Amino acid sequence: MIRDPQEHSLISSLGWVDGGSLWCFEIDSGQQHKLEIGNAKYLTLHVGTGGMFAAVHHFEGERLEITAHNFTQPEVVLARCIIAGESRHIEGDVNVWKRLPQNYVAYLKQPGWSDFALIQIADAKASLQTFEWYDDKYDKGYQGIIAATGVPGSHLVVVSVQRDSKPVIYDPHTRKKVGEILLAGGHGNPTLYFRRKAPELWADDYDTLMVLEPDSWRTMRKARLQVAASGTAQFIGQFAFDADEQVCAVARPFSGDVLGLNPKTLQISHSVKLGEQPLEVAVLRDLRVFVRDWKSGQLSKGALHRA
Secondary structure, three states: OEEOOOOOEEEEOOHHHHOOEEEEEEOOOOOEEEEEOOOOOEEEEEEOOOOEEEEEEEOOOOEEEEEEEEOOEOOOOOEEEEEEOOEEEEEEOHHHHHHOOOEEEEEEEEOOEEEEEEEEEEOOEEEEEEOOOOOOOOOOOOOOEEEEEEOOOOOOEEEEEOOOOOOEEEEOOOOEEEEEOOOOOOOOOOOEEEOOOOOOEEEEEOOEEEEEOOOOOOEEEEEEOOOOOOOOOOOOOOEEEOOOOOOEEEEEOOOOEEEEEOOOOOOEEEEEEOOOOEEEEEEOOOOEEEEEEOOOOOEEEEEOEEO
16 A cells, blocks of 8 residues: 555555556545556556656566556556567656656566566666576575565665565676575565665565665664464564654554554554454554555554554
């Protein structure tokens, strides 16, 4: 779930619920809408700057689209990148790509090869490249590539692999793996977020949230946030900051609640019980939280209270 920087709306897309559509919640009116923006199998969403976001339309590999949107009119496609076969085509307002992430990943079927690839959009042009290091060491039926996150102030990209606790530091200029980041060993599906208010990389690894120092990639602090019965483990859901990064909200589908963490210490400062299985979460400046249920996509809302 992604939040409008003006806190007027929330956008989400759970593939098993929404398919290739956007789910939109208007915070002020409380209305929910499903917005049809294509017929992809599922979407992944990426926040930009200036109220912009991108939607990656995942088909069965033969085709990929990336569309540019503004939170004010999310159903409107401002620009579109289309990759099909050997074609790389960009249409619409080319200037909007300057306010969107440059790096995306997807599974593609191209003439001569089929694999996960890095798609980069820069200077109104799209390029793609496969990862030489993504080889038989990985169980490719079980460990897909899920995200590529640009390192601020660098051309390097951190690539997350499914069920793997060692995101890869990748140099797209040389097309080489240049390092790894060691997480908690939970074999989760790491989500990576570089904070705006502090030089920190935040990452989740199954049941653990970690804060790392960019460049050295050493662990500065970590917290296991979902306790399970002996010999088992249960994952946490999405983590998200408020606009000022004063609190980090963490959804916990197996506890039916949302925790509010102090970003400086990772100590639990707030919480709210919502029931069901919260998977996606957004938090506002006033500490209101909104979640979508793991299986149904149902919306629940509440407010974080001092723990």
